[in-house]
Amino acid sequence: MSSALPPPTVVSDRAGLDELLMALKGERVIAVDTEADAFFSYHQKLCLVQITASRRDWLVDPLADLDLSPLGEMLADPERVKVLHDAEFDILLLGGLHEFRLAGLFDTRVAAAVLGSANPGLANVLSARFDVQLDKSMQRSDWSKRPLSEKQIDYARLDTHYLPDLHEMLYAECVERDRLMIVESECRRLEQLRPVPTDVQPDDFVRVKGARDLNPVQRAVFKELFVLRDNLAQKSDKPTFRVISNQALLDVARRRPDNYRALTAIKGFTSRMATRMGDEVLDAVVRGLGADPIERLPRAPRKAGALDLDEATQELHERLKRWRKKAADSLGIESAYVLNRHLLGRLAQERPDSLESLRAIEGIQDWQLSRFGDGIISVVLKFLEEESAGLLPKKRKKRLR
Numbered sequence: 001m002s003s004a005l006p007p008p009t010v011v012s013d014r015a016g017l018d019e020l021l022m023a024l025k026g027e028r029v030i031a032v033d034t035e036a037d038a039f040f041s042y043h044q045k046l047c048l049v050q051i052t053a054s055r056r057d058w059l060v061d062p063l064a065d066l067d068l069s070p071l072g073e074m075l076a077d078p079e080r081v082k083v084l085h086d087a088e089f090d091i092l093l094l095g096g097l098h099e100f101r102l103a104g105l106f107d108t109r110v111a112a113a114v115l116g117s118a119n120p121g122l123a124n125v126l127s128a129r130f131d132v133q134l135d136k137s138m139q140r141s142d143w144s145k146r147p148l149s150e151k152q153i154d155y156a157r158l159d160t161h162y163l164p165d166l167h168e169m170l171y172a173e174c175v176e177r178d179r180l181m182i183v184e185s186e187c188r189r190l191e192q193l194r195p196v197p198t199d200v201q202p203d204d205f206v207r208v209k210g211a212r213d214l215n216p217v218q219r220a221v222f223k224e225l226f227v228l229r230d231n232l233a234q235k236s237d238k239p240t241f242r243v244i245s246n247q248a249l250l251d252v253a254r255r256r257p258d259n260y261r262a263l264t265a266i267k268g269f270t271s272r273m274a275t276r277m278g279d280e281v282l283d284a285v286v287r288g289l290g291a292d293p294i295e296r297l298p299r300a301p302r303k304a305g306a307l308d309l310d311e312a313t314q315e316l317h318e319r320l321k322r323w324r325k326k327a328a329d330s331l332g333i334e335s336a337y338v339l340n341r342h343l344l345g346r347l348a349q350e351r352p353d354s355l356e357s358l359r360a361i362e363g364i365q366d367w368q369l370s371r372f373g374d375g376i377i378s379v380v381l382k383f384l385e386e387e388s389a390g391l392l393p394k395k396r397k398k399r400l401r
Contacts, residue, residue, distance in 0.1 A: 005057075005157070005161065007153075008057035008058060008059050008153065008156075008157040009056070009057070009058045009059070010058075010059050010061065010153075011058055011059065011060040011061060011066075012061040012064040012066070013064065013066070014066065014067070017060065017066055017067075017068075017070070017071070020051070020058050020060065021070050021071070021074070023053070023056065024051070024053055024074060027053040027054060027080065028079075028080055028081060029053065029080070029081045029083060029164050029167060030051060030052070030053045030074070030080055030081070030082055030164075031050075031051065031052040031053070031082075031083040031084070031160040031161075031164050031167075032049065032050065032051055032075070032082050032083070032084050032090065032160065033049075033050040033084065033085070033090065033156075033159040033160045033163075034046060034048065034049050034050070034089075034090045034093055034094065035048040035050075035143040035156060036093055036143065037142060037143050037144040038239065039140045039142075039239065040142045040144060040238070040239065040242075041144065041237050041238065041239065042233045042236070042237050042238055042239055042240070043234075043237055044093070045062075045063070045097070045144060046062045046093060046094070046097050046098065047062065047063060047143035048060070048061065048062070048148075048156055049062060049068075049071065050156050050157060050159050050160040051160060052157075052160040052161050052163060052164060054164075055161075055164075057157040057160065059148075059153065059156055059157065061146075063144065063146065068098060068100075071100075072094075072098060072099075072100040072101075075094070075100050075101070075102050075103070076100065076101045076102065076103050077103065077104065078103035078104045079104065080104050081104050081105075081106050081167070082102060082103075082104050082105050082106070083106050083108060083160075083163040083164060083166070083167040084102075084106075084107055084108070084163070085107065085108045085109045085122045085125070085159075085163060085166075086107065086109040086121075086122065087102070087105055087107045087109075087187075087190050088193060090102075091105075091190060091191070091193050092193060092194075092195045095193070095194055095195050096195035101191075102191055103191055105187040105188075105190060105191050106167055106171070106183070106187060107183070107186065107187050107190060108122075108125065108163060108166050108170055109121070109122070109125075110183050110186045110187065110190075110337070111167075111170035111171070111173075111174055111183045112125050112170060113333060113334055113337065114174065114179050114182050114183050114186075114333050114337055115170065115173055115174065115177065115179065116332040116333065122134065122159065123136060125166065126162055126166075129162075129166060129169065130162050130165075130166075132158065134155065134158055134159075135151060135154070135155050137151075138151055138152055138155035138156075139155075141155075170183075179331075179333075181365070181367035182333070182337050182367065185365045185367065185368075186337060186340075189340065200230045202223055202226070203223075203298040204226070205219075205222055205223045205226035205227075206297050206298060206299075208222075208226065208246050208249075208250070209246065210246070210247075210250045211226075211250070212297060214250070214253060214254065215293075216293030216294050216295045217256075217288075217289070217293045218253045218254055218256075219253075219293070219294035219297070220288045220289070220291045220292065220293050220294050221252075221253040221256055221284075221285055221288030221289060222249065222250065222253035222288070223288065223291075223294065224284040224285070224287045224288035224291070225244075225249050225252055225253055225281065225284050225285070225288070226249065227284075228280055228281065228284040229243050229244050229249060232244075232277060232280070243277075244268075244269070244273070244277075244281075245268050247267075247268055248266060248267065248268030248269050251266045251267065251268070251269075252266055252269065252281065252285065253285075253288070256285050256288075256289065257282065257285065258282065258285070258286075259282070260274050260278055260282075263278055263281060263282065269281075309345075309348065309349070311392070311394060312387055312392055313348050313349055314348075315383070315392050315393065316347075316348045316351065316379075316380065316383045317344065317345065317348035319379050319382075319383055320339075320344055320347055320348055320376070320379055320380075321335075321344065323375060323376070323379045324338050324339050324344065327372060327375060338368075338372065339368065339372075340363075342363065343361070343363045343364065346361055346362060346363065347361060347376065347380075351380055351383075351384065352377065352380060353377065353380055353381055353384060354377065355369065355373050355374075355377065358373055358376060358377060
């Protein structure tokens with residue numbers, strides 16, 4: 001336990017949750033973090049919610065069969081600032097598992113990056129700002145286990161303990177350097193994130209590194225193995241990599257074993273694994289060999305927001321990306337904070353040639369118009385001039401993810 005800090009309050013029953021909600025009632029700035037067990041489970045669970053306000057820390061245990069809906073109402077209150085560091089994971093986790101919406105976000109990772117931090121991760125920021133060292137070994141600990149260890153409790157509370165003070169520092173610096181609007185714009189975008197269904201499809205096998213290097217027969221075998229592994233992972237509630245590693249799965253597809261001895265000769269496939277799933281793996285190999293060879297790889301399934309751009313639009317997209325990089329470098333920030341990829345794609349597709357048409361683009365912010373509008377229009381007008389004169393380079397159609 002961090003010796004200089006009082007112990008956090010663990011909330012594991014209704015009375016404790018009521019006390020927490022009462023304590024938070026008058027708070028205007030509340031730090032929040034979450035822990036899950038994705039490293040240990042196929043079906044991810046919310047395992048811990050850390051909260052800090054007025055230098056008091058609480059650890060809420062969602063696995064204690066608590067009704068967290070009052071906490072969700074607090075998170076959705078736009079009048080109270082919720083301070084999170086790298087909030088995207090937490091927003092998707094809370095939204096996906098509990099349908100919670102978050103409003104009033106101030107993301108300290110975003111603020112640190114916008115202020116020019118080359119390493120805006122929480123451990124680096126806390127070390128630089130408060131001389132506090134996080135125990136990174138706890139990042140991948142099993143947060144579903146109870147009781148939590150003292151190391152886990154200490155790590156979890158430090159994830160939020162300094163965030164209110166960090167918020168105060170970074171907010172003031174953003175105001176001083178006229179960058180608050182960039183942070184607020186990104187935070188509003190993050191608040192709108194919603195989890196996307198992640199059901200695994202058979203053709204997702206092409207996403208595994210090394211799958212594209214297999215020959216057509218091996219690909220057919222690998223596809224069957226890939227589907228089998230996902231089914232086994234779901235049934236055992238384990239991440240797929242804890243069932244069979246990608247490398248072992250690829251080696252099975254390459255060598256196509258037809259008995260236990262050949263199967264266990266493959267590195268990463270132990271005799272214990274063969275006892276547990278050997279028959280199913282060998283059957284998957286047989287099914288793959290009986291299927292048609294996969295001569296042409298399927299296209300990786302389309303991601304949400306992916307764009308199919310024709311040659312000319314792709315050229316404009318690349319020019320806008322280069323302009324964005326220069327604009328970001330001049331400010332010392334990441335390119336995405338100048339224009340995010342979705343907005344960049346819309347600009348390339350809609351080709352605004354005036355500030356009026358730029359203002360009509362979905363997602364464009366007033367601060368982007370005032371700071372970058374002329375630069376964007378200049379890129380588009382030059383492109384349109386060259387397109388009209390037939391001077392654009394030829395490129396094949398490309399999907400942008």
